[in-house]
Amino acid sequence: MKKYIFVLFAMLMAPLVSAAPEFKEGVEYKVVQETASSKPxxxxxxxxxxxxxxxxxxLMSKLxxxxxxxxxxxxxxxFLGREMGPVLQRAFGAAELLKVEEQLTPVMFDRIHRQKKMPNDLADIKAVFIANxxxxxxxxxxxxxxxxxxxxxxxxxxxxxFEVHGTPTIIVKDKYELNMSEIGSEERFYQVVEYLLSLK
Known part of the structure; x- marks a missing residue:
């Protein structure tokens, strides 16, 4: 009887084990700082x-x-955008200070990548802010x-x-950097982040 109970228990547990994510340091992520943040x-x-x-x-919004x-x-x-890199960096900071970042960031992305209207100088940035x-x-x-x-x-x-040399770079809990090339799918991205958030 005990044998059958053990087999039944193993069968019930098998789907849970197979569903558990198997993420490894050096594959889906790497450790970049010794101490993790206590916050998610x-x-x-x-x-x-x-x-x-x-x-x-x-993906970040869904996360x-x-x-x-x-x-x-x-x-x-x-370091991206040549001479406009520091200007666009300041534009994001200005949007945060003015509490319009959530509104302005989609506008900036849309203008640059969909409309193909790359700002040429600070005056162009200012015009975008005023227009919004x-x-x-x-x-x-x-x-x-x-x-x-x-x-x-x-x-x-x-x-x-964090020795960031490319974008996007994702750091979880100030300790783990995602290896985006190894993650492979949107759902797996969420799973890796959630797994790393659960670590101490």
């Missing part, structure tokens, strides 16, 4: 000029829906402000700290 934080290093970052935005307590951080890098409801005086008040300079310095510090 995911950091995305990105650039407005990066086509992969543009395509990646719906927020799947993980309700997720802290999602976006860090703009300055930001007062000219408000934009002028933040774009060269001490607060924005501090944010830009922090963006660069984080980019250097």
């Amino acid at each position: 934080v995911v950091t995305e290093f990105f650039s407005y000029v990066c086509p992969h970052c543009y395509s990646f935005q719906p 927020e829906q799947r993980v309700p307590d997720l802290v999602l951080k976006k860090v703009p890098v300055s 409801g930001v007062a000219e005086k408000d934009f002028d008040g933040v774009i060269n402000s001490f607060a924005l300079n501090g944010m830009v310095a922090q963006y660069d510090k984080l980019t250097e700290r």
Whole structure:
């Protein structure tokens, strides 16, 4: 009788075991810092000029829906976009300070990648902000402000700290970097992130 009970238990457990994700360090992710954040934080290093970052935005939005307590951080890098790289980085920071980032980021991505209208200078950036409801005086008040300079310095510090050289780069809990080429699908992306968020 005990034998049959054991077999039945094994059969019931088999689907659970097979469904468990098997993610390995050095394959789907690597460790980039010794200490993990105690918060469920995911950091995305990105650039407005990066086509992969543009395509990646719906995944990040769905990730927020799947993980309700997720802290999602976006860090703009300055090394893409040539002379416009630092300008676009400041544009993101300005949007954050003006509390319009969620509105402006899709606009910037759409303008650059769908409309093929790459901003040529800060004046073009300013025009986009104004066209989307930001007062000219408000934009002028933040774009060269001490607060924005501090944010830009922090963006660069984080980019250097995690040795980011390409985008999008995804860091989970300040400790694990995803190997996007090994993940392979949208659902697997969510599973890997959720798995890493569960680690101590």
